[in-house]
Amino acid sequence: MEKSRKKFTDILDKAVATANTMQCDELLFSYKGILYPATFCSLEVFRAMESFEARSDDIILAGYPKSGTNWVGQILSDLVAIFEKKMKNKESSVNDDELEEFPYFEIGDARKYERMNKLPSPRLMFTHLLPEILPTSVFKNKAKILLLIRNPKDVATSFYHFSNAISPFPSYDTWDDFFAAFMTKKMPWGCYFEYLSAWNKYAAAENVMVLSYEELKENPVQGVKNIADFFGICLTEKELQSVVERSSFQSMKKNSQKTHGALGNVFFRKGGVSDWKNLFSEDQNEKMDKAFDKHIRGTKLGTKLKYEIYCKV
Template sequence: MPLDKMKDLSLECSVTRSETDEVGGVLLPKKVCDRWDQIWNFRARPDDLLIATYAKAGLELAEAMPSPRTLKTHLPVQLVPPSFWEQECKVIYVARNAKDNLVSYYHFHRMNKNMPEPGTWEEFLEKFMAGQVLWGCWYDHVKGWWDAKENHCILYLFYEDLKEDPKREIQKVLQFLEKDLENEVLDKIIHHTTFEIMKDNPMANYTFQPPAVMDHSISPFMRKGTVGDWKNHFTMAQNEKFDEDYRKKMSRTSLTFRMEL
């Protein structure tokens, strides 16, 4: 057997679905929980930029921005290491509407063998509504970060706004970071952070991962990147049930989302 085939075979045998555990009632990968003391005691620097999102929730525009150190997290706000607040670090949070986020997250579970088994669409929908998915409850996540911006230096962006007018949103990021870029550089950032370009970029689309880890034949890592794709997945009954649950959980917040453009 050729050496490359032997490598593929050994990798395929070694990849198993991720085990999970909890920290503070939030479902996290077990490997994260096992290192929780180390994570909680992480020492942030004053000029660190933290990009926070719920999983499968945003285009990471700040990746293209000049910054001393850019860090990423899917943690809910209450689990962010305290040093980020002590050092008064800047944070960019990107939120995506619940229905599209759910659909994208479901397909990500299907193709990524490092994620827990998602079950059927119906089963995953129930797990998502109950908050029994990795990185915790979507509702708690988006509302927690929304409330935190009252006391911390947080720029709260919406995926739907990024799709609608990327230049406007990137300019918000630049202003937040107190950066000034020439129009030519800004146009390059806009070009390279469009979904279509990122989908073809191996550094962004994860095609460098072997099929045993991420099976793009099941679903590409960067699948559609649209707003409103949830309409192709929800049945009428599922949509009515979801909407009723959504209204209850979002009733006491000023945070609002657009489910379509």
């Protein structure tokens, strides 16, 4: 993970430096009707990604931005490290310098997929993408997917603070301006409700595990155990506890400069539940409640979100 973390900070630093030279209307570009940050993603990467060949033992974390992917990514990285340590005959003909790759599907250069083909199993990959944008081989070969969801009001709140703190994303003068963008499909990686609706089609598949940010917060020990069980990683109680401790918000925030560079505090702001209550107006609550009802109420993902508990005043 050290190499991939170094790649992450390098990519982040380069994106920030480039974004600082760009106009606001240049920060996002459209691909298949969805907006993406131009300093992280590119058309060349999306085109190259189409030919990527997934494996049945790939470990994929899918989640909309600000749903907790940094947190659960840490958990998965720890679990994979434990798995690899327990494996025998780990020798590989691949040069060690090539064994780490920045794990986000859609971020990097167009040749990353050639390098990823050389990686030994299990390969760990993260993504914010809609399922239809992912390589078709992910579903054809039934790679295992952990789908992370979070209540939409906290997603919006976290995304607002994040956007205003990092230059590769458009910033907003007011929360009201951001809320209007969030509700009208003007966000990087698209509309959250459409994201949930699209992924709901796969939520019952045997190779997909759905996990909510809130349930992991409620019981991190059980959550980590469930994740490990889903991916077939056997843990001792001591190993389980060490993963839980290293992935606590306090621990990750403390190490954030090492893992996420100078912007570590931006990625780990609060890590809580119900921060939305500090921003949402009555009218905004009503608008989001209606959007939830329209897109995902009554679905598997809608039920999993426990909207009545986490999104009502």
